[in-house]
Amino acid sequence: MAAPPNLPPPDKLLEMADQYLKELEKGPWPSHVAEMRKTGYPLHVYGVGLVARKSPWGPSVVKTKRLTGVLARIARDWVPKGGEEVHFRVFHTPGRFLPTSYLRGIIKVAREYGIGLVEVVGQTGAMVINVKSKEVGDAMIEALRQIGTDVGGSGDAIRELNTCVGPALCEFALYDTLKWFTEFRKDKKIQDAIAVPGFPYKFKIKFSGCPMDCGRANRADLGFIGTWKGAPEVDQELLRRKIEAGEVDPNDLVSKCAGGAISWDAEKKELRIDGSRCKKCMYCIRRAYPAIKPGRERRVAVVVGGGSKGRYGPKLGWFVGYLKPDEAQKGIELAFKIIEPWDKEAQAKVRLGDYILMAGLYQFIEKAGIQLEDTPRLIEKVPDNVPYRVLPEEERKKYAQFAEELRREVGI
Ligand code: SF4
Ligand code: SF4
Structure with a gap:
């Protein structure tokens, strides 16, 4: 990537970067820069990025037998002194409850094989351990497995699962999100799909105990949200x-x-x-x-196709039916039913939600063979050449109503 315009010469740039970093250490509050100075992180790269107002990192690769979860970045060529950053995406415990023995183990690995820096919740929801590139390999992965976790969740694969704290801490939980998380995590097929990329794009699975959706399940490719039937x-x-x-x-x-x-x-x-x-x-x-x-007739609403980014913009998931709170295994089967038509038909880098928009929700439901309680179905057969057939029933009605109001307003 070309250097940003008007960058000062390298010496001046490093000096300014240092000033920016020092600024971030001032004040009575904790400073992430002060903490990162205690580690081996190439802070000058971060500082240069702040001065340039551009990400100083470009993509890089690191050799590993592991297929997902190991990511590398290298400083852009306009960053003086260069630098690299390699990290492991490490699986979380359900609900992110971290026993002290587990945390001690993680810190030991981060010090022995890495630069002593752990990001407890990275942007993807996974824990991130920054490592030295020469230490990337089986020994570190084995050390993590000894603690009871593993590396994974990058590329076109199932990503790190995510759940809210659920019944462990929250009075609103309408099903056991932590149990569902654990059952999914233990499933061999899910494990394989996390470790080996093979889908058109990433696929996220999230669990929220109630409609407040702290687990952001409505923004996942496949989300499970606790709810109830009828009135509160x-x-x-x-x-x-x-x-x-x-x-x-x-x-x-x-x-x-x-x-x-x-x-x-x-x-x-x-x-x-x-x-x-x-x-x-x-x-x-x-x-x-x-x-x-909440009412006593508890259900787990299944939503598909959500995502904050995508070819056609951000989307909330579409409701495709209910499972019961003890049907985690059915949820796992459903995940692969949902993946099948998308995997077969979607082009590379098309998220599930974009594929559903192209295929049509009802056609997708049929192709995936989704048959849950209250799964929405086409009420009438809509001719193939009507473009709005791709919209869900409720949205279609809204557009039709809007068109009718407009027609009345202009008097036609
Ligand atoms: S989603 Fe609901 S159950 Fe889960 S933590 Fe938030 S409020 Fe509690
Ligand atoms: S009764 Fe009204 S306020 Fe209460 S949960 Fe239902 S929609 Fe929300």
């Missing part, structure tokens, strides 16, 4: 007490309910929720818990 459960007596104590405003619940499902009978002091209109936004539950709780 209301303990009228407890709710009345909360209202009298000024903790809950029933009119606020009514006005902010995403589905317009809540009504408040001021005379009887009773809150009613129409389950058929509830959008499971969790607002009433968050405001009035535990007087309002």
